[in-house]
Amino acid sequence: MDSVARTEAGGYRDKLLAGAVACLQEKGYARTTARDLVAASGTNLASIGYHFGGKDALLNEAIAGFFDQWTAHVERSLFGAVLGSPREMLERAMIALVDVFEELRPQLILCVEGYPAALREPVLREKMAEAYARARQTGADMMRRAAAQLGVEPPMSPEILVSVLVAIADGLMLQWLLDPASTPDARQVVDALAALSQFIA
Incomplete structure (x- = not known):
């Protein structure tokens, strides 16, 4: 859980937001999946839920x-x-x-x-x-x-x-x-x- 909870600069939250921007620009809102976000951010599925509560909230x-x-x-x-x-x-x-x-x-x-x-x-x-x-x-x-x-x-x-x-x-x-x-x-x-x-x- 400690690795998921990282919030320092360059931590999972920032990486997820950067990955979400990249996915939105490439795929759009409707076609972006949670796995797309994980791949773009270099994080994991659990981190999306931990930091944002879900894929849609992150987007x-x-x-x-x-x-x-x-x-x-x-x-x-x-x-x-x-x-x-x-x-x-x-x-x-x-x-x-x-x-x-x-x-x-x-x-x-x-x-x-x-x-x-x-x-x-x-x-x-x-x-x-x-x-x-x-x-x-x-x-x-x-x-x-x-x-x-x-x-x-x-x-x-x-x-x-x-x-x-x-x-x-x-x-x-x-x-x-x-x-x-x-x-x-x-x-x-x-x-x-x-x-x-x-x-x-």
Whole structure:
């Protein structure tokens, strides 16, 4: 049992999550078996149950983990440098959300394939909904933090603004996976939002 319970860096839990990501990218959610996960992670069947309670819970955790990692990447991009104007901050956020599609292509496919599975798997749907909720809350906190440091007030509820930005990023992600050449980049997105705001003001 001691070997199964290892949780240090590089231990079974981390190996299982890495193996789950690899399997999801190669086989998808529905076709990944517990034996696939064992082979990809170099662990054993008992470790899946010990650390996650079962195969589906492991796959769910791997998918939700990607959302959390992407949110953390956006936060590092926003606050890892000197703050600029509100427009510059928005551009920085959209660059972290949109101009990384090529780099994240395998993970994006994993994410998109998680949606239809979530429609049929209540636990996965709840897990992904929780990941979105965390992303919205973290994004709203980032917006409030940036606004305070810049000495400005958000134009409306940060939660709503972040939800719209996430929806834009998700939609562009789907477009990019199908037709990268026709998908606008981050600065084009910000220009479009600025133009739209002037048009409807």
